[in-house]
Amino acid sequence: MTLCEKGHVGGEQSSRNWGWCRKMGRDPREIPLSIEALRLWSGMNARIGLETGFRTTGILYLAESEAQMADRAAWLDYARPYQLDSRAIGPAEVDALLPGNTRPYVGAVYTASDGRAEPQKAAPAIAAAARAKGAIVLQNCAVRGVETAGGRVSAVVTERGRIVTSQVVVAGGAWSRLFTLPLGLRLPQLKVRSTVLRTAPVEGGPTTAGWTNAVAWRKRLDGGYSLANGHGGIADIVPDSFRFFLDFLPALRAEWNSLHLRLGARFVEEFLNWRPAALDEVSPYERVRVLDPEPDMKGSLAAKKAFDANFPQLAGARVEQHWAGMIDATPDAVPVISSIDTMPGLFVATGFSGHGFGIGPGAGRLMAELVRGVTPVVDPTPFRFSRFTDGSKPRPIAGL
Numbered sequence: 001m002t003l004c005e006k007g008h009v010g011g012e013q014s015s016r017n018w019g020w021c022r023k024m025g026r027d028p029r030e031i032p033l034s035i036e037a038l039r040l041w042s043g044m045n046a047r048i049g050l051e052t053g054f055r056t057t058g059i060l061y062l063a064e065s066e067a068q069m070a071d072r073a074a075w076l077d078y079a080r081p082y083q084l085d086s087r088a089i090g091p092a093e094v095d096a097l098l099p100g101n102t103r104p105y106v107g108a109v110y111t112a113s114d115g116r117a118e119p120q121k122a123a124p125a126i127a128a129a130a131r132a133k134g135a136i137v138l139q140n141c142a143v144r145g146v147e148t149a150g151g152r153v154s155a156v157v158t159e160r161g162r163i164v165t166s167q168v169v170v171a172g173g174a175w176s177r178l179f180t181l182p183l184g185l186r187l188p189q190l191k192v193r194s195t196v197l198r199t200a201p202v203e204g205g206p207t208t209a210g211w212t213n214a215v216a217w218r219k220r221l222d223g224g225y226s227l228a229n230g231h232g233g234i235a236d237i238v239p240d241s242f243r244f245f246l247d248f249l250p251a252l253r254a255e256w257n258s259l260h261l262r263l264g265a266r267f268v269e270e271f272l273n274w275r276p277a278a279l280d281e282v283s284p285y286e287r288v289r290v291l292d293p294e295p296d297m298k299g300s301l302a303a304k305k306a307f308d309a310n311f312p313q314l315a316g317a318r319v320e321q322h323w324a325g326m327i328d329a330t331p332d333a334v335p336v337i338s339s340i341d342t343m344p345g346l347f348v349a350t351g352f353s354g355h356g357f358g359i360g361p362g363a364g365r366l367m368a369e370l371v372r373g374v375t376p377v378v379d380p381t382p383f384r385f386s387r388f389t390d391g392s393k394p395r396p397i398a399g400l
C-alpha cells in the first residue's frame with residue numbers, strides 16, 4: 001500500500017478540526033459507522049503503540065431553552081435502535097459535569113462514551129504505525145492524476161513519476177472535487193471554512209466537551225482548551241458554489257442561520273488556479289502544498305469571549321493560536337466512501353462534512369474492506385457515490 005501526500009501527513013483538515021470523536025448527533029445514516037469508529041478509537045493507542053490523544057471524556061450538546069432541548073433530544077429517537085448511552089439530562093447533572101460553569105442551561109443531551117483525540121498527533125501517529133507495518137508513505141509527492149487502460153485504473157502519475165496500480169483511493173479532502181473532475185466525475189462538493197483556537201494549559205475546568213450556541217470547547221491533552229465558534233463556519237463563494245447551487249440548496253436552507261456566506265479572494269483564487277492540469281505539468285496540488293486558509297478572527301474571539309463568560313475562572317487562559325481549515329461538504333452532509341462504477345479500480349473517500357476526524361477510523365476500515373472486496377463492517381449504501389447520479393436527490397435530514 002502506498003500513500004501519496006502532496007504536503008505532509010496531518011497538514012490539512014486532519015490536523016485542523018475540533019478533535020471530537022462522537023456518535024451523538026450523527027446523521028442516522030452515519031450512526032453505525034460512528035459506533036465502529038469509537039470502538040477503534042478506544043483501542044487505537046494500544047494498537048499503534050503511539051499517542052493519538054484519544055480519551056473518553058463525554059460530550060454535551062447544551063440547550064438554552066425548552067424548545068432547543070426538544071430539538072436536541074429529538075435525535076435520541078434515531079439513536080434508540082443502537083442502544084447508545086446518549087441521554088437527555090437536566091440542569092443539575094449539567095452543573096455536575098461542568099465545574100465552574102456560570103451560565104444556566106435547561107439541560108443537555110449527553111453521551112458519556114464519546115470523546116476526543118488530538119488532531120495534530122493522531123494522523124501522523126497512525127501513518128507512522130502503518131509505515132512500521134510496511135506501508136509506503138510518500139510526503140511532498142502530489143498525485144497529478146490517474147491513468148486508465150481499457151477503462152480500468154492502470155496507474156497514478158505523481159510529480160515524482162508513475163506508480164503502476166489497479167486500485168486507487170482518492171481521499172483528497174477539499175481537493176477531491178478537482179481531482180475527480182478529469183476522471184469524468186461530477187462530485188458535488190463545497191467547502192466550509194472553520195476556525196479553531198487553542199489556549200495555553202490551564203488548571204481546572206471541565207473535562208467534558210460541550211457545544212452551546214456560542215462556543216464549542218474540549219480539553220486538550222496538553223491541558224489547554226480547543227475552542228470554536230458555535231456557528232457553522234464560513235462558506236466562501238467560489239465558482240463551484242454556482243455549479244452546485246441546486247445540489248446544495250436544501251443544505252443551504254437547513255444551515256441558513258448558522259452559515260456565513262462570503263465573497264472574497266477565494267473566488268478569484270479558485271477561478272484562476274483550481275483547474276485540472278495535464279499530467280506532465282505542475283499541478284494545483286504542487287502549487288498549494290498545504291491549504292492554510294485565513295482564520296475568522298472575529299468569530300474566533302467571540303468564541304473565546306463566550307467561553308470566558310461560561311467559565312470565568314478560566315478567563316485568564318492565554319490564546320496560543322488561531323487557525324482555520326476547509327471542511328469538504330456534500331449536499332447531504334454524509335461522506336462518499338465508495339467504489340466508482342464508471343471506472344473499475346477507482347474508489348473515493350471524501351466529503352466528511354466536518355465530521356471526518358471522529359469517524360475516520362471507521363471510514364478507513366470501511367474503505368479498506370470495499371477495496372479488498374470483503375464483507376463491509378457496515379452497510380455502505382448510504383455512502384455510495386452513485387446517489388449523486390441516480391436521481392436520489394441527496395439532502396440533509398431535517399432538524400439535524
Ligand SMILES: NCCCC(=O)O
Nearest residue numbers: 018020022354355358
Ligand atoms: N465541525 C464540527 C466538528 C466537530 C464535530 O462535528 O464532531
